[in-house]
Amino acid sequence: MWCYEVVTITQLFDLGGDATSMLFNVIWMVVFFVFILFFNQRMQIITYQRNVEKAVDRLQAMSDKSREDIFKVVKPFNAENADIRASVNNYLEFFTIEPVSLDPFGVLGRLEHILDVRRERSMLFVSQVAPKADKHQKANIEDVIEAATAVNYIYKVIRHYLLLGKKTKSLMIFVQLDMQLPMIMKQAEAYYTAQRTFAAAKPIGDGLGPLVAAKFMVGSPKEAIAEEVVYSQVDVLGRKAYVLKAEGPGGVVGKPGEAVKQLIEKLGGKVNRVIMIDAGLKLEGENTGEVVDGVGAAIGDPGPEKFKIEDACVKYKIPLDAIICKMSLEDALTTMKKEVVESSETVYERVKQAIKERTKEGDTVIVAGIGNTMAVGQ
Amino acid sequence: MTIRFPTRASTSDQPKSNGKPRPPKYAMLSVAFAIGAIVLFLLASLIDSVQDYSMYILIIGAALLVASWGIYFFVGKPSSKKALPDERENVITVIGCKGCDKREERAFETGDFMFKELGPCAKCSGVSFIKAIYLIPTKKE
Ligand SMILES: [Zn+2]
Numbered sequence: 001m002w003c004y005e006v007v008t009i010t011q012l013f014d015l016g017g018d019a020t021s022m023l024f025n026v027i028w029m030v031v032f033f034v035f036i037l038f039f040n041q042r043m044q045i046i047t048y049q050r051n052v053e054k055a056v057d058r059l060q061a062m063s064d065k066s067r068e069d070i071f072k073v074v075k076p077f078n079a080e081n082a083d084i085r086a087s088v089n090n091y092l093e094f095f096t097i098e099p100v101s102l103d104p105f106g107v108l109g110r111l112e113h114i115l116d117v118r119r120e121r122s123m124l125f126v127s128q129v130a131p132k133a134d135k136h137q138k139a140n141i142e143d144v145i146e147a148a149t150a151v152n153y154i155y156k157v158i159r160h161y162l163l164l165g166k167k168t169k170s171l172m173i174f175v176q177l178d179m180q181l182p183m184i185m186k187q188a189e190a191y192y193t194a195q196r197t198f199a200a201a202k203p204i205g206d207g208l209g210p211l212v213a214a215k216f217m218v219g220s221p222k223e224a225i226a227e228e229v230v231y232s233q234v235d236v237l238g239r240k241a242y243v244l245k246a247e248g249p250g251g252v253v254g255k256p257g258e259a260v261k262q263l264i265e266k267l268g269g270k271v272n273r274v275i276m277i278d279a280g281l282k283l284e285g286e287n288t289g290e291v292v293d294g295v296g297a298a299i300g301d302p303g304p305e306k307f308k309i310e311d312a313c314v315k316y317k318i319p320l321d322a323i324i325c326k327m328s329l330e331d332a333l334t335t336m337k338k339e340v341v342e343s344s345e346t347v348y349e350r351v352k353q354a355i356k357e358r359t360k361e362g363d364t365v366i367v368a369g370i371g372n373t374m375a376v377g378q
Numbered sequence: 379m380t381i382r383f384p385t386r387a388s389t390s391d392q393p394k395s396n397g398k399p400r401p402p403k404y405a406m407l408s409v410a411f412a413i414g415a416i417v418l419f420l421l422a423s424l425i426d427s428v429q430d431y432s433m434y435i436l437i438i439g440a441a442l443l444v445a446s447w448g449i450y451f452f453v454g455k456p457s458s459k460k461a462l463p464d465e466r467e468n469v470i471t472v473i474g475c476k477g478c479d480k481r482e483e484r485a486f487e488t489g490d491f492m493f494k495e496l497g498p499c500a501k502c503s504g505v506s507f508i509k510a511i512y513l514i515p516t517k518k519e
Contacts, residue, residue, distance in 0.1 A: 249491035
């Protein structure tokens, strides 16, 4: 059969063997160049698009799963047979509009106001869907919903760019998306895992600050100050130390800035040093649990709390120390690692050493443990 | 020249929700085609007795390659869908005592939190409490 065909074609064109092979060579070249010239970008788009599609699939799976998890977490505290699905789905779209910063005067006050309103709405929503939960459980549910909102948001943005890229057939959109995907996926996975940690009410890496503060506070009487913050007055090496943290074991961060400010005002500015403890983002290559010293307000809030601390310290010329325990975003958001728990002991000793070296006996010190105090009591 | 490639999601605005892995038989077919193409190429260039038909063999080989490539790109969903992060974690609760140096470890239970008091100690008259809660990393980390 092969021979038959060969004969036919050669007879058809009536060419010798050399000519045939030359003809095919030419066709071969033409096909090759057509492919390279007209389809190479198409092929690149397809390759990048496949990567992005894979990522979007995965993000969607995470988003769906985290939504289901909200229902699971809320269910035991829910009124009988109440349908919360619609309201939870609605709430996942909840947005916050940042205040205008074109006129920066008072922007922090406005930002704080908006954050307060958001918090109030979030607490109200949780009270509606989980009326039977106590204060700490409600705080945890809030965190679960917040993490799910983050996963859902990332999913939607990436899907948006995927569909936009498909619509416009733009290589640029796909290339940019594909290059940022590893970082974006890492973040999404951190939020997704965080949600499971929140749902189980386990302590998270960010709880390092409250944990160290609690080590000072345990056994002493606590007093409430500012929103969801408690403090104890303890004696550390002959100094009067006011130690504060968010009120655990519910997952809250409170308003530690407001608390520090109020404490300083209450003491009439007679504070010799403020020491802040927080979890800080590590660089790649650094070890989780590394403890480092510095100065400044160690707090990662959107601005208002940090401003209050700096402002109060400047007003009374109080030196501001920071001790940070390094960890990745994932470590900070997910179950506290053994290294971090071990570091909390190091930080505790460092704080004592700082108090010993940088203050005199009889001085007054404020020690603030910053972070989410989920599953850390006092 | 406009050749329309069949892209899946152009029909709807929503990506398909059930990310089914690509059927393995397609993947095998794709690989088989590619291997077949390579074998044909080798035949065409190495075996003297088929020299006369080498051009046809090359064309068939190229067709197989294109088919293999087409299957790879257009059939089914990508197969390398990693499972979502595992929810089982090895979390330890460490129990200590304010009165003595007792130390006890157990698995984390719902409701545990650090510095939670757990009533009187079994060894002394002190109060036992949760000293620490932490994650033991799994092997792959
Ligand atoms: Zn004991």
